[in-house]
Amino acid sequence: MPHLVVVGAGIVGLSTAWSAQRRGWKVTLVDRDFEGDRASHGNAGGIAVTECVPLSLAGMGLKPLRWLLDPLGPLAIRPVHALGLFSWSRALYKVSEPKNFARIGDALAALNRRALPDFETLLADIGLTADLHKRGALTVYETRKAFEEDKSSWQFKKDRGVRFRLVGVDELRELEPGLAPIFQQAVMAEDWAHINDPKRIVDVLRQHVQAQGAEFISGEAVSLLLDGRDAAAVQLGDGQTVRGDKVIVAAGAWSARLAKTIGERALLESERGYNTTLPHSATRLNREVIFAERMFVATPLSIGLRIGGAAEFAGLDAPANYKRSEALLELARRYLPSLDEHDAQQWMGNRPTTPDSLPVIGTSFKSDRVLYAFGHGHLGLTQAATTALLLGDLLEGRRPPVDLTPYSIKRFKGL
Numbered sequence: 001m002p003h004l005v006v007v008g009a010g011i012v013g014l015s016t017a018w019s020a021q022r023r024g025w026k027v028t029l030v031d032r033d034f035e036g037d038r039a040s041h042g043n044a045g046g047i048a049v050t051e052c053v054p055l056s057l058a059g060m061g062l063k064p065l066r067w068l069l070d071p072l073g074p075l076a077i078r079p080v081h082a083l084g085l086f087s088w089s090r091a092l093y094k095v096s097e098p099k100n101f102a103r104i105g106d107a108l109a110a111l112n113r114r115a116l117p118d119f120e121t122l123l124a125d126i127g128l129t130a131d132l133h134k135r136g137a138l139t140v141y142e143t144r145k146a147f148e149e150d151k152s153s154w155q156f157k158k159d160r161g162v163r164f165r166l167v168g169v170d171e172l173r174e175l176e177p178g179l180a181p182i183f184q185q186a187v188m189a190e191d192w193a194h195i196n197d198p199k200r201i202v203d204v205l206r207q208h209v210q211a212q213g214a215e216f217i218s219g220e221a222v223s224l225l226l227d228g229r230d231a232a233a234v235q236l237g238d239g240q241t242v243r244g245d246k247v248i249v250a251a252g253a254w255s256a257r258l259a260k261t262i263g264e265r266a267l268l269e270s271e272r273g274y275n276t277t278l279p280h281s282a283t284r285l286n287r288e289v290i291f292a293e294r295m296f297v298a299t300p301l302s303i304g305l306r307i308g309g310a311a312e313f314a315g316l317d318a319p320a321n322y323k324r325s326e327a328l329l330e331l332a333r334r335y336l337p338s339l340d341e342h343d344a345q346q347w348m349g350n351r352p353t354t355p356d357s358l359p360v361i362g363t364s365f366k367s368d369r370v371l372y373a374f375g376h377g378h379l380g381l382t383q384a385a386t387t388a389l390l391l392g393d394l395l396e397g398r399r400p401p402v403d404l405t406p407y408s409i410k411r412f413k414g415l
């Protein structure tokens with residue numbers, strides 16, 4: 001039986017383990033803390049299949065400057081991290097040429113197009129089909145002007161097959177009576193879905209792959225080793241070496257460090273996001289709502305109403321600044337009156353974000369024994385099952401149904 005070692009037991013690593021097991025591989029998972037917190041636990045729970053606009057296009061014009069000037073606005077860079085962000089920002093600038101937008105949008109849409117059915121296959125296998133709610137998502141605008149400014153983004157999505165329809169003020173009130181009556185326009189994306197609780201998916205998936213025979217090794221992976229042509233291995237901090245026929249790096253925002261140990265460059269940043277979960281306010285909304293001007297979302301999870309967003313670049317080790325969670329909650333009070341804030345829980349997580357908004361999926365160019373599955377940014381939950389199934393094809397030596405060229409780690413050579 002072929003043996004796969006997966007580094008990282010977040011949603012991407014666990015999904016990859018699930019997919020490999022379905023194809024008859026023995027799997028060993030390595031994680032420094034199987035029960036610990038991770039991006040995959042506290043995210044907004046959206047299966048955001050409509051999101052194919054690259055970060056570089058979304059942030060065009062003067063908007064990012066305005067955001068940066070607001071200390072608790074949607075975008076922040078910690079001054080001590082500014083230097084560390086240089087190569088990543090330079091690459092973001094490079095891909096901000098209009099000729100790249102269509103290429104990136106197409107590549108995101110190619111994954112998103114199959115993301116929901118792939119995710120449903122995974123949920124069915126682990127017995128969590130009922131945790132998925134296919135109720136669409138509403139993007140709401142306080143002003144017509146903001147909607148007009150966003151029209152090109154919607155057109156960009158439409159050009160890539162994304163379905164949506166305009167929702168007027170009266171229908172919005174019927175669909176979401178819990179919202180303050182201040183919105184002038186809304187857009188419904190019917191194909192969007194949300195789940196009950198991202199942590200529950202991770203926990204049940206972990207138990208599932210373990211029950212299917214996966215071995216779990218706790219430890220910090222410090223480097224990848226290329227053991228000749230027949231095997232690959234992972235060196236752990238305690239000196240242990242874990243060998244397999246193939247190794248998949250799915251270590252979220254920490255993955256670039258591991259790729260570097262075999263001389264491969266990936267531009268990856270931790271784009272930190274914040275939220276607050278209100279356990280007694282889950283029923284305030286019927287579906288996920290995206291507040292367009294303020295760039296945050298609210299999702300009615302089974303564990304509470306989760307209000308979050310923000311993009312903070314502060315590196316992997318800086319302490320969380322929960323004032324960001326508070327700032328988002330303050331905004332939510334305006335849009336969702338009389339929220340029950342008892343037992344509110346604040347959270348911060350590291351989105352693994354590349355400058356071109358595309359994940360890294362595919363084989364290393366140093367060795368076909370090493371594969372990558374990281375860098376999913378805002379869409380890791382959405383694209384985890386698809387990533388895992390595509391990698392499953394590579395493990396079997398089959399050509400995946402999606403061309404993986406745009407997601408190759410090779411692309412960072414030119415950035």
Ligand SMILES: Cc1cc2nc3c(=O)[nH]c(=O)nc-3n(C[C@H](O)[C@H](O)[C@H](O)COP(=O)(O)OP(=O)(O)OC[C@H]3O[C@@H](n4cnc5c(N)ncnc54)[C@H](O)[C@@H]3O)c2cc1C
Pocket residue numbers: 007008009010011012013030031032033036038039040041042043044045046047048219220221222250251252253254255272273274275308309348349350351352373374375376377378379380381382383
């Ligand atoms: C506020 C917020 C909201 C979000 N909302 C959504 C959403 O609605 N929909 C969506 O699709 N996505 C969303 N995301 C993004 C999504 O959460 C991430 O893209 C996804 O969780 C990344 O999963 P991962 O498995 O790659 O990484 P992680 O969940 O970070 O897992 C990485 C794992 O690797 C382990 N690890 C790292 N380095 C090592 C090492 N050297 N040795 C051993 N183990 C290691 C860690 O312990 C961890 O378990 C959101 C993110 C945030 C922060």
